[in-house]
Amino acid sequence: MNNRRITLKDLAKELELSASTISRALDNHPGISPETKEKVKLKAEELGFTRNSIAASFRKSKTLTLAVIAPRIDIHFHSLVISGIEEYAYKTGYNVTIFQSRDSLKREKKITETLQNNMFGGVVICQASETKAYEHFKKLTKMKMPIVFYDRVPTGLEASKIIINDYESSFLATEHLIEMGCKRIAHIGGSQSTGIFKSRFEGYEAALKKHQLPVYKELVHFTKDLSYDEGVLTANKLLMGQPKPDGIFCSNDYTAVSAIQVFQKKGVKIPEQVAIVGFSNYPISKIIEPNLTTINDRAFDMGQAAAKLLIRQIEEEDDFIQSEIITIKTELLIRDSSRRK
Amino acid sequence: MNNRRITLKDLAKELELSASTISRALDNHPGISPETKEKVKLKAEELGFTRNSIAASFRKSKTLTLAVIAPRIDIHFHSLVISGIEEYAYKTGYNVTIFQSRDSLKREKKITETLQNNMFGGVVICQASETKAYEHFKKLTKMKMPIVFYDRVPTGLEASKIIINDYESSFLATEHLIEMGCKRIAHIGGSQSTGIFKSRFEGYEAALKKHQLPVYKELVHFTKDLSYDEGVLTANKLLMGQPKPDGIFCSNDYTAVSAIQVFQKKGVKIPEQVAIVGFSNYPISKIIEPNLTTINDRAFDMGQAAAKLLIRQIEEEDDFIQSEIITIKTELLIRDSSRRK
DNA sequence: AATCATTATGCAAACGTTTGCATATAAATT
DNA sequence: AATTTATATGCAAACGTTTGCATAATGATT
DSSP, X not given: OOOOOOOHHHHHHHHTOOHHHHHHHHTTOTTSOHHHHHHHHHHHHHHTOOOOHHHHHHHHTXXXXXXXXXXXXXXXXXXXXXXXXXXXXXXXXXXXXXXXXXXXXXXXXXXXXXXXXXXXXXXXXXXXXXXXXXXXXXXXXXXXXXXXXXXXXXXXXXXXXXEEOHHHHHHHHHXXXXXXXXXXXXXXXXXXXXXXXXXXXXXHXXXXXXXXXXXXXXXXXXXXXXXXXXXXXXXXXHHHSSSOOSEEEESSHHHHHHHHHHHHHTTOOTTTTOEEEOXXXXXXXXXXSSOOBEEEOOHHHHHHHHHHHHHHHHTTTXXXXXXXXXXXXXXXXXXXXXXXX | OOOOOOOHHHHHHHHTOOHHHHHHHHTTOTTXXXXXXXXXXXXXXXXXXXXXXXXXXXXXXOOOEEEEXXXXXXXXXXXXXXXXXXXXXXXXXXXXXXXXXXXXXXXXXXXXXXXXXXXXXXXXXXXXXXXXXXXXXXXXHHTTOOEEEESSOOTXXXXXXXXXXXXXXXXXXXXXXXXXXXXXXXXXEOOTTSHHHHXXXXXXXXXXXXXXXXXXXXXXXXXSSOOHHHHHHHHHHHHHSSSOOSEEEESSHHHHHHHHHHHHHTTOOTTTTOEEEOSSOOGGGGTSSSOOBEEXXXXXXXXXXXXXXXXXXXXXXXXXXXXXXEEEOOEEEOOTTTOOO
16 A cells, blocks of 8 residues: 555656646636536545645645734634734735743744744744844845734834824723713723833823823832732722822723722722723723723724735735735723713 | 744844754753754843744643633632632643533534644543533544543543542531531422432432431422522522421522522521522622531532643653543531531 | 775756746648 | 648646755875
């Protein structure tokens, strides 16, 4: 029993045709007669022939594989984005290979080096938190690798990006708290060296100013990475300090959930005494009681948009476009943690 | 300005050596003199040469890419497993390409067909819930594609598998409730046509029997997919029905959380009046109040183990082994939802 | 000095597919 | 009947790397 894979040549011999004819027949090339196509396809099915994609990629020097670099894939936001990327890629015949930078610049660099090995048609990137310089990305651009950034995108680098309007979303979230009657609105924010968290703070600030509310610096706290535990610490500070907040806008849902719990434990009524809004629409926001008002950042849609844009770039549909920035529409999901009366 | 990629031949010409020498030098082949190696590596660095992996894969007819088929990657368990796979693969120089079956048999079949295109050295699979026959997997085996299954594994198919001991874990979880003094322990389970959920029920049953406790069929409820909403429905049934449970063992954390909430809302004290245990150690289990006692299924470790086993199979280190089943150790994380006194 | 062993490098074929061009045959047009 | 056009298929080279084998150059052994 011969266990070699069936190749085009085997099919050719079997059918007394040339390999090129077989290849074209399977491609539905117009120059091949319908009868031959039929015969070839039947035989291919019969012998269980499948193209060797490696050989094809090699010959055409192009692949149908996309790379994704995310800080980590076990963070719900990223797993949703990747899910969106995979979904779109699957429909268009592309594969998706994933890499985790684990927020390490060193690892991110290593990965971008790997990407130079011709295996990938393009790459979707959410940069590591450590990354402040972009030389390694520029190297990719130099070798004409299409890139689409998402979420944490490099500032000051001309590149395609999929983002949400963090400023505006935060503005709306804060304005919602104001509409609910809050006067002393606190903010639990993320590291201000990360663009998106800076924008979220600025949106919050702008909303307060627009409505002539004071920005108490005692009510603004920045955490290192918006973890649940940091949220607990920060919420306790707010609980103890002065002035007492009657609303909190948090830059993510974890800190918002911790705030709900800390305040509730002290007998503070949510949303009556303190209204709370989060950011990202994590699964827990629908489970925590009261359900958390939050910003739906449409991570899955971001992923789909990223894949779509990247593939368009790879296939050079509009080769006069150098870069493109797409902003995904967010929505404020009003739930019980902020709904008054 | 010539924009072609640098190839071995270019390097060869530049250094007045043959392509084979270059290739071997970069590979640290013993037959090449140290001086030549040094020269070659320097020049490669200088010209920014990177191997064309496609060409190499083609020539060697082997790739360093693993495929993963998961039902979906935005489920925390799977994203953790994939994270583990990626971590191990990264360290061993493999890439990881992901596919989502979305629990559809049709899509799973389509994906397994794609896998026959020579692009992958092996595949890690968690089968779709719809899948009951394994012909499409057998096709892969027939073409000598190494496979490792995890979590939802095919029964009655000789294959390598990474599993946890669902039966024993559930037994221990239930026994824990018994030790806490529970006499009427309910079970919220998953579809009994899925092996792992059947085993979890059986472990629960066995623990009750061992301790001569009755298995009230009014206290055993199977849901379709263990969703939060189904959990709410089921918990309400338990709350209204007879006999009243004083403990609940749930086959996942979502239903356990919903049970906590439903009972709490009716003023039932957790764990004093009803003790609750979940399964899987989802992030929410550490956040819900009281914190949920649950089984840590070590998803990340499962992923690492799967990658390790798969790569061992690909590299045929023990080619006399036909298949291997690895059971990952679980642990019962005792938290406040079941801790009495 | 002749032979053998060792070390370093090169030659050339091969992997399976795709594709521009050539060719053969049949059909249509003069 | 001769020429043009259309249709269907084949030829052969190419993509960049790897690898078994051959060869050249050097050093060691008789």
